[in-house]
Amino acid sequence: MRIDILTIFPKMFDPVLNESIIKRARIKDKVKFYIHDLRDYTSDKHRKVDDRPFGGGSGMVMRVEPIFNCIETIKRKEKKPKIILLTPQGKRLNQDKAKKLSKLSHLILVCGHYEGVDERVRSNLADEEISIGDYVLTGGELPAMVLIDVIVRLMPGVLGNKNSLNFESFEGNLLEYPHYTRPSSFRKMNVPEILVSGDHHKIEAWRRVEALKRTKKRRPDLLKR
Numbered sequence: 679m680r681i682d683i684l685t686i687f688p689k690m691f692d693p694v695l696n697e698s699i700i701k702r703a704r705i706k707d708k709v710k711f712y713i714h715d716l717r718d719y720t721s722d723k724h725r726k727v728d729d730r731p732f733g734g735g736s737g738m739v740m741r742v743e744p745i746f747n748c749i750e751t752i753k754r755k756e757k758k759p760k761i762i763l764l765t766p767q768g769k770r771l772n773q774d775k776a777k778k779l780s781k782l783s784h785l786i787l788v789c790g791h792y793e794g795v796d797e798r799v800r801s802n803l804a805d806e807e808i809s810i811g812d813y814v815l816t817g818g819e820l821p822a823m824v825l826i827d828v829i830v831r832l833m834p835g836v837l838g839n840k841n842s843l844n845f846e847s848f849e850g851n852l853l854e855y856p857h858y859t860r861p862s863s864f865r866k867m868n869v870p871e872i873l874v875s876g877d878h879h880k881i882e883a884w885r886r887v888e889a890l891k892r893t894k895k896r897r898p899d900l901l902k903r
């Protein structure tokens with residue numbers, strides 16, 4: 679997959695793309711990132727990426743021109759990328775959405791800022807608008823990183839153990855069962871006996887029940903699905 683990121687804070691992405699699973703995915707050539715500083719796509723001497731809103735009011739609006747300019751240069755290299763605008767007004771991200779996106783070959787992520795992005799970006803450029811939750815962040819960079827992280831770990835061959843994807847939270851609309859590792863007893867807190875019994879059928883059944891109990895208690899909305 680190729681992922682292009684349009685941002686006014688390109689440096690924010692360095693630490694996230696250069697650590698852990700995402701770094702490994704890059705080294706394995708599963709994903710390639712292209713980070714575009716929107717100021718490089720302005721045509722005025724102050725390299726302005728925002729301006730005052732028509733009609734007045736507080737705050738600044740991200741300008742349409744640098745975003746269009748940037749995407750037009752990207753499109754020359756690739757045929758039909760999916761353009762996603764990160765915004766609190768978008769559709770809420772979930773695991774199903776991430777799975778669908780992880781199968782595509784080219785994403786362009788537009789990170790909004792200030793009071794918002796010129797509406798012409800939404801109406802004439804973006805294929806989708808995605809929000810990572812019902813709260814407002816200072817910009818779309820962190821949401822873009824969240825989206826990247828969710829998508830990259832779903833790509834085939836990125837995580838070491840395929841099973842870890844099959845049994846994780848939200849798979850089959852269940853939260854995950856509880857995990858333990860050594861020691862089996864720590865300050866009188868003991869691991870459930872069944873997990874050290876060696877009886878794999880019983881362990882599987884226990885995990886299923888625990889996943890159901892946990893989901894019922896914490897996220898009954900998932901069970902209804």
Ligand code: ADE
Pocket residue numbers: 764765766790808809810811812813814815816817818821
């Ligand atoms: N930009 C600011 N807040 C956001 C959110 N919750 N999701 C996506 N983009 C955002």
